[in-house]
Amino acid sequence: MELETPFFHLRIKDKILVGTYKKNIRINLEIARAIVSTRISFTGGENFPAIIISTGVISIDKPAREYLASDEGTRGLLASAIIVNSAFSSFLGNFFLTVNKPKKMPVKLFTNIAAAEKWLQQFID
C-alpha cells in the first residue's frame, strides 16, 4: 500500500509505516497539518511504528515543529525512527529531538534504515 502526495511518499512495509519527504521541502504549520491528516487517512486510524526519511527537508518552522511533536501531530504513531544521513539532516533531527521531543512517542535518530527497522520491531504487536 502506497501513497504519493506533494510533500511526501507513504508506504507500509512489514507493519512499519515509511514516510519519505520530498526533496527541498520547507515545512510550515499548514504543511505539517496536511502531512498528519493525510497520514491518518492513509493508515485508516490504525497505529504503526514509523520510519521517517527526512533527508529532503530543508527547514521546519517553530509552529510546525511544535505541532509535529504534539499529541495531535504524533497521533497514530507508536514510535518514530528518523533517518538522517547528512550533516544537514542530522543537525535538524538533533535540534528537533532536543528542543521539541514528543512527550508520548518514543523517537530516535538513525543513519541507516536497517538499524531503524530493528529498533522498531519492539513496537510491532
Added chain:
Amino acid sequence: MDKRLKEINLRLSEYSLGKFDKRLKISPRLDETDAIINGINMLGDELKAITISRDYFNNIFNSVTDMVFIVDSKGIIADANASAEGQLKYRRGSLKGRSINELHESNISYFESILKELKEKKSFISGEGILYTRTGVRIPVKVQASYFKRNEQKKRLILLSASDITFQKQTENLVLRAIIDTQEKERHRLAKDLHDSLTQQLSAIKFYVSSTAVLTKNPREKRILLKSNEGLTRVIANMRNLCFNLMPKSLEEFGLVKAVREFCRHFVYKEVNFSIRQQNALPELSPELAIDLYRIIQEFITNAIKHGKANKVGIVFSYDKKVLKVLLSDNGKGFYIRKAGTGMGLQNVQSRVKSHNGILALQSHIGKGTTYDISIPLNMQQ
C-alpha cells in the same frame, strides 16, 4: 571571511542584542555550513518565542495591582513585582533577598505558618495578614499562597499574592465600632438609671427601715427590721457592683490600669490571686480603646474563674514603639480554641481588638491555662 560566515556572525551578534526577527538563507548546497545556518534559524525562532513569553509574563507580573512575591522555602524573596515594591515603598529590585517575615507583623513566624498550611493542604491557601511598608505603615492584606514551580527546578518556590484591603477593613471597623459604641451607650444609660433611681430609692428605704429598727420597742419587730436592713445593705452593694461593672466611673476618672485594679479588688471571688503590672508609662488612651480593653479584661477574668476555675490571673500592661500591649494569663483548665472560636465571648473580644486594628494572639493548653496577647498600634488611633 566566507560570505556565509560573515552573515552567521552578524546574525548571532543581533541575536545577542535581542533582535530575533531576521533569518539566514540556506543555500542549495545543503552542506555543513547550511546545517549550522538552519540550526541558527531555529535557534532564532526559539529565542523569539521565549522572549515574547518572558515579556508577556513580565508584563502581567508587573501590571497586576496585587503585590506578588516569589519566595523560597526559607521565606527569602526571590522576586517581587512592581506593585509590591511600589506599595511597600522599596526601590526596584531591593526586596530580592530579604525575608518575607521582615514585612510581616506577627508574634510567631508568619511565613512558617503559611508553609505549614501549604504542606498540609498541598495546593492553595488564603488568609489575612499585615504587611509593613519600608517606612513602617501597616497595610492589612488578603494573602493567597500556592506552590510555584519554575522550569525543571526541583526546589519548590511559593507564590504569594497580597491585595490591600485597607478600605474594606476601615469599613468593617466602622461597623464594628458602631455596634460596640451602641452597646456601651446602652450600658452607660442602664448603669445611670440604676444608680440614679433604684439605688437612691433603695437607700431611702434602707434609711426608713434602719430608723424604725432603732425606734421600735418590740424585740421581734426589731429583729426583723435589722435583718431587712442587712438584706438591703447587701442589695445596695450588689447594685453598686452591677453599676460599676456596667460603667466603671474610675475608668473615666483614673484610667484603665486603676479601673482594672479596682475591678479586681471588688471581684466576688476573694480566693483568686491577681497580679497586675504596668511595665512602663502608658500614653493617654481614647475612651473607646480604654473601655474596650476594660471589657476584654473583664471577660477574660470572668471566663478564667467561672469556666477555667483559675486561682491566679496575671495582667501586664506595656507600651513600646507606639504599640500598646496587654498580656492576660491564667492558670485555669484551658480550652480548645477552635471550639471556643465560635462563642460570643471570644468573638466580642476579637471584634473589639479588630476595631482598633489590633492583633489578638490567643493560646490555651488543656490543664495549663490561657493567655491573650493583645497588641494595639496607637499611631492608627483616630
